[in-house]
Amino acid sequence: MAPAASKLYADDVSLLMVLIDTNPFFWNSINTSLSFSKFISNVLAFLNSILLLNQLNQVVVIATGYNSCDYIFDSSALQNHNQKGESLLQKLEEFVDKDESLCRDDSVDGPGFSLLSGSLSMALCYIQKVFRSGPLHPRPRILCLHGSPDGPGQYVAIMNAIFSAQRSMVPIDSCIIGAQHSAFLQQASYITSGIYLKPQLLDGLFQYLTTVFATDLHSRSFLQLPKPVGVDFRAACFCHKNTIDMGYICSVCLSIFCKHHKKCSTCGSVFGQAQTQDSSTPDRKRKTSVDN
C-alpha cells in the first residue's frame, strides 16, 4: 500500500477472506444447475465488485480442499492488476491438482468432508497478522462458500476457530451452496454475529452475494439483512449421537450422555466415588496429586 493511502482508513474499508469449498467429491455429487465453473465465474464477478466498492478494500481467497487448504489469491500482493482473474484461476488449478495428488490412496464414498477447520484457521492467522501490522487496518470478515456436509471430527477445531473469531470480533458469514444446512456454520454465524444464508436459487448466486455479503461491517447496521432463524444449540449425546435436549454431563470431561451411566466412557471416571490413585486411567488423562 502506498504510504499516503494508509492514513485514510475510514470505517467502510474491509478485508474480505473468502473460503471456497473445492471438495471434488461434493462438486461431483451436486446435480443442480450450478457447476463448478459457473460457481467460480459468479465468485470472480463478486470479488471484482468488492474491489470496486472501495479503493482500499482487500480480498484474500483460500481454497478448502479435501486434504489441504491453500491461499489462492491476495489482492494486496504486488502483481499486475490486469491479470487478477487469470492468476487466481491458475493458482486454483494448481491447488486442485495438488490436492488430488494427496488423495490417491483413499477411497471415499459419498461427498466426503472438506477441511473447513483448516481454512478457517488460516484465515484467522492472516487476520491476526493484519491486526499486528499497526493501528490502521481494514476491518476483516470471513465469508465461507461451503457445500460439503459437516465433518464431525472437525467439531472441536471449528469451535475453537469460532471462539477465537468471536474474541477478535471477526464475523463469519456463510453462504451454503450444498443441499443441506450446515449446523457448524449456523452456530459460527450466530456466535460471531455474521450472516447465514442458504440461497434458494443457485443460478442467481451473484445476486445473493452482492446484496447480502458485499456490504462492509459499518454499513450493516443500516441494512435489513437475513436474520438467524432456528439455530439449533442442542447437543448430541456421545453414546448414540442423537440430539437431546436434556442429558447428563460428566463433571470431569464434559461428555454428554442421554442416560445415567456408572462410568464415563471418555475419561473413565467412576461416578459417585472419590477418585483414588489406583483407579485405572486411560491414556488420554492423568490425574495429578499434590505433594505438600
Added chain:
Amino acid sequence: MLRKETNGEERRLNRDEEDEEEEENDRGHDAWERTYADERSWEALQEDESGLLRPIDNKTLYHAQYRRRLRTATAARIQKGLIRYLYIVIDLSRAATETDYKPNRMVVVARQVEAFIREFFDQNPLSQIGLLTLKDGVAHCLTELGGSPESHIKALMGKLVCSGDASLQNGLDLVHSLLNQIPSYGHREVLMLYSALSTCDPGDIMETIQKCKSSKIRCSVIGLSAELYICKYLCLETGGSYSVSLDEPHLKELVLEHAPPPPAIAEFAISNLIKMGFPQRAAEGVISICSCHKEAKVGGGYTCPRCKARVCELPTECCICGLTLVSSPHLARSYHHLFPITPFDDVAVSSDPHKVPKNCFGCQQSLLAPGKRLLFLLYVIMIRDE
C-alpha cells in the same frame, strides 16, 4: 473481644521482588521516575515506513509466549477442574488506600478483578464466582455465588470504602462456610488479593488453614505489597499459588493466570453426572413472560426443556425447576482445556535455507526479513488428525 496479632505474621523485605518507596527516596528517584532516568524508554520507539510510531511490544510478546509455553508444556496431560466455584476475596483495609498503584490500590484491584471476571466466564462458562471483602477486621459477602458476570461487576463498580485491618482468618472462615454448600463435583477455589502486611485474627489461623485443607479448598493469594509467610504457608498447604505483583501490568498478568482452570487435585472433587438441559432458542416474534425479569418479552429467549419456562440468557439455572441450562458452545468452550494444542517448536531460521519456506504457511508473511523467528506449525497436523 480480644484481638491479638497472630504469630504467623512476618514481614520479609525481598529486595529482588518489589520496589519500596522508602529505599528509592534516598537515591532521589521514585520507581516511576527510574523508567525515564535510567531506562530511557523513548529511545526504544521505532517508526515504520509511513512515519507512524510502531508500538514496541516484541519483548512482552516473547515473554508472554515463553511463559505460555512453560505452562502448556507442563500441564498438557493433566486433568483440569472444569466446574469451578471461585470466591474472590478483596482486601479493603487501610493498606488498600496506598498510592503506589495509581490512583490507589483499591481502584486498581477493582479494575483488574472486573477484567478477570469477564475472562473467567469466557473460559469457564459452567463455573460460578462470588465476591468477598475484608474490612475493619471482618469479612463481608459482596455478592453471592452466581454465573452471570454483570451482577458481580455492578457490585464492584459501586462505592467501595477502605478502612481498618484485614483479617485473613475471618475471610477464610466465611469462605469455608459458604463453600460447604456447593455440590460435591465442583472444585472449590479462593483467590485473595491481599494488600495488607498483617492480619488481625480472633483465633488460631493455623486451625482455619487446616480446616480449609481438609475441606479441599484451593487457596491462592496475590500480594500487592510484600511476601508474607502466612500467605505462603496457606497456599502451600492447600495447593494454591502465591505471587506478589511488582506493578500494575504484572498484577494484571498474575490475576489473569488464574482464569484458565488449574490442574485438578485428585480426590478433591467427586466426579458425577450432572443433569443439564439444552434449551432451544424461541422464534422471533413469540411473546412470553420471562421467568428472570417477571415481565412479558417478545422473542429471542430460551425455553427450559423440563418446565417450559422462558429464560433470557444462557448459561443459567431455571428459576422454576432448578435445571442447569447450557448450550453446546458453552461446553465446547472448555474443550480446549481438555484437548490443548501441542506447544510450538522454535526453529532457527538459518538452519537450512532450502528446508525453510519463503512465506509463513498460515498468514503468508514473508519469513526472509531479518529478526523474524520461525515457529514450526504443528497445529496443522493436529487439525488433520481429528
